[in-house]
Amino acid sequence: MTAPIDLRSDTVTRPTDAMRAAMASAPVGDDQYGEDPSTNRLQARMAELLGKEAAVWLPTGTMANQVALRTLTRPGDEVVACRESHAAWHELGGAAANAGVQIHEIGQGGLFTAEDLRAATKPRNFAIFPTTTLVQIENTHNRAGGVVVPQPEVLRICAVAQELGLSTFLDGARLWNASAASGLALDALAAPFDLVAVAFSKGLGAPGGSLLAGSKSLIAAADRHRRRMGGAMRQNGIFSAAALHALDHHLARLPEDHANARAFAERLVAGAPVQLDLSTVQTNIVVFHLPASLALDAPTLSARAREHGVLVNAFGARTVRAVTHLDVTRAQCESAADVLVALLTR
Numbered sequence: 339m340t341a342p343i344d345l346r347s348d349t350v351t352r353p354t355d356a357m358r359a360a361m362a363s364a365p366v367g368d369d370q371y372g373e374d375p376s377t378n379r380l381q382a383r384m385a386e387l388l389g390k391e392a393a394v395w396l397p398t399g400t401m402a403n404q405v406a407l408r409t410l411t412r413p414g415d416e417v418v419a420c421r422e423s424h425a426a427w428h429e430l431g432g433a434a435a436n437a438g439v440q441i442h443e444i445g446q447g448g449l450f451t452a453e454d455l456r457a458a459t460k461p462r463n464f465a466i467f468p469t470t471t472l473v474q475i476e477n478t479h480n481r482a483g484g485v486v487v488p489q490p491e492v493l494r495i496c497a498v499a500q501e502l503g504l505s506t507f508l509d510g511a512r513l514w515n516a517s518a519a520s521g522l523a524l525d526a527l528a529a530p531f532d533l534v535a536v537a538f539s540k541g542l543g544a545p546g547g548s549l550l551a552g553s554k555s556l557i558a559a560a561d562r563h564r565r566r567m568g569g570a571m572r573q574n575g576i577f578s579a580a581a582l583h584a585l586d587h588h589l590a591r592l593p594e595d596h597a598n599a600r601a602f603a604e605r606l607v608a609g610a611p612v613q614l615d616l617s618t619v620q621t622n623i624v625v626f627h628l629p630a631s632l633a634l635d636a637p638t639l640s641a642r643a644r645e646h647g648v649l650v651n652a653f654g655a656r657t658v659r660a661v662t663h664l665d666v667t668r669a670q671c672e673s674a675a676d677v678l679v680a681l682l683t684r
């Protein structure tokens with residue numbers, strides 16, 4: 339059987355030969371002494387790209403989010419985030435376990451408004467309320483189907499945050515996709531936030547690595563939390579070289595992934611009675627729902643699709659996610675849609 343068409347995630351990509359060559363020849367040193375030239379280059383380049391004073395490399399996006407929470411909150415605080423954000427759903431309760439904070443989930447479809455934030459922020463110093471100290475935005479929003487948060491609303495939210503004395507954090511694991519879809523530069527998207535996280539292991543196709551960017555003092559504090567959590571590595575340049583290669587060679591091709599997701603979604607909607615609002619297909623993620631009238635639920639569809647060489651994720655009992663990336667072609671995305679349509683209309 340030929341290799342399956344793997345649409346489970348944009349993290350399943352394997353480093354290209356050129357990326358492996360860049361990794362193999364990377365200048366390296368001990369990053370805990372600040373002596374890894376490739377990591378220093380990547381951090382400087384990313385600080386510049388994101389319009390921040392400083393940046394620090396982290397092994398994963400989950401640790402970047404955890405370190406950001408540690409840096410910007412104190413135990414017992416409350417953090418406002420969008421409903422179904424990665425921090426609330428995909429990090430094993432890390433916000434509570436590592437930072438000791440609770441997350442107040444607001445909005446829907448990956449979005450909330452400045453008014454929603456104002457309503458959710460608890461009055462300071464009221465006897466029984468936790469202190470709301472941080473608002474976090476996920477852009478693009480994974481579980482909402484990779485939707486881009488409109489920048490005018492981001493600016494309004496961050497203005498309200500400043501007025502209310504809240505810190506601001508951008509979970510931009512897929513900020514590259516938000517930039518490609520909106521036409522806004524990375525530094526413009528990052529500008530209103532105190533701390534910004536990006537991931538090299540999603541659409542950019544590197545085998546690992548994330549990064550936090552912000553002011554010198556916040557990044558110095560984040561670095562201490564990173565070390566405390568065991569996230570400081572040694573000859574990290576091997577990973578940094580992959581990220582630098584991805585910035586040079588994979589960033590500009592993201593619109594291709596977006597067009598492939600769109601083609602997949604349109605074909606699926608045209609052929610099968612799934613619930614899928616095409617206006618949510620803005621980047622490389624397609625999240626669709628199986629109405630109760632369909633015999634198949636999401637885990638069963640996922641299992642059947644696997645038998646036909648197509649991998650998709652059951653994201654809920656009747657919710658399915660498919661993600662495009664640099665290891666799937668337009669033709670593969672179209673035939674994956676055809677397989678799902680055949681299973682759903684049988």
Ligand SMILES: *Cc1c(COP(=O)(O)O)cnc(C)c1O
Binds near residue numbers: 397424478480509539
């Ligand atoms: C994947 C992801 C993360 C976590 O990244 P890992 O490297 O998988 O730990 C954080 N936030 C968002 C929005 C993500 O999609």
